[in-house]
Amino acid sequence: MVSRRQFMRGDFKSRPPAPRPPWSLAEELFLAACTRCGDCVPVCPTRVIVIVRGYPEVDFKRGECTFCGACATACKAGALQNSECQIWPWAIKAQVANTCLPLRGVECRICGDRCGTNAIRFSPRLNGPPVAEIDAGACTGCGACVAPCPVSAISVA
Numbered sequence: 001m002v003s004r005r006q007f008m009r010g011d012f013k014s015r016p017p018a019p020r021p022p023w024s025l026a027e028e029l030f031l032a033a034c035t036r037c038g039d040c041v042p043v044c045p046t047r048v049i050v051i052v053r054g055y056p057e058v059d060f061k062r063g064e065c066t067f068c069g070a071c072a073t074a075c076k077a078g079a080l081q082n083s084e085c086q087i088w089p090w091a092i093k094a095q096v097a098n099t100c101l102p103l104r105g106v107e108c109r110i111c112g113d114r115c116g117t118n119a120i121r122f123s124p125r126l127n128g129p130p131v132a133e134i135d136a137g138a139c140t141g142c143g144a145c146v147a148p149c150p151v152s153a154i155s156v157a
Contacts, residue, residue, distance in 0.1 A: 016157055018057040021049050022065055022089030023072045023082040031055065033079040040071035040080060048143070060143030060156050065089075067142070092141040092156050094119070094134050100153040102129040111145035111154050120145060 017027045021040050024030045036054045046063040049056050049071055058065060067089050072082030082089070094111075101108035102122075107129040112120040119138035122130035132154075145154045 018052060018055075019060070019090075019092055019156060021056050021058055021071045021075075021080055022067055023069070023080045024090065025079055025081065030079050033077050035077045035079075037077065039074040039076065043070040043074045045070065058143070060146035063147060064142045064144035067140070088140075090141055093136050093139045094141065094143070094145055094154055094156050096132050096134060097153045097155065099151050100132055101151055102131045105129065108150070110148045110150070114144045114148050116142070116144060 020027070020030055021044075025033055034055055036051075038051055038056070040056050041049050041051060045068060046066055048058050048060065048062045048065055050059045050062070051057075056071075069082045072080040075081075096111075105128055109122055109130070109132075111132055112118075112122060117138050117140055119135045119140070121133050121135060123133055124130050141156050143156045146152075146156060
């Protein structure tokens with residue numbers, strides 16, 4: 001279903017909200033609080049925060065989030081709130097699509113090689129290469145696995 005805000009912007013596609021920078025408020029609260037100043041963009045050391053349709057989003061095709069907190073520190077409007085009592089900066093996790101190469105009989109483990117938390121494991125299977133599986137409990141949603149995937153089979157949402 002298209003939200004009122006999407007309709008007003010002429011965005012008629014029903015899709016999940018874009019990944020916001022870490023420690024973002026809930027989507028509607030984020031959109032209300034964000035002043036579109038862009039202060040979070042230049043402070044990101046990995047340059048994964050970009051402005052899309054006026055608001056900051058995380059583009060994991062550019063790299064990974066290190067959770068350094070610089071974006072939240074730079075956000076004077078309070079749309080990003082990094083509190084010491086908050087353990088996780090967001091609830092998003094990596095997901096593997098049907099286009100994953102091992103599902104097509106091709107050996108590939110590059111996503112697992114890039115995962116710093118070892119949240120991607122490869123289960124052996126008969127008559128084919130091991131398939132990537134995401135351990136949601138170990139995945140931080142950093143996006144390190146997204147850019148190196150040769151077929152864009154990994155997403156973070």
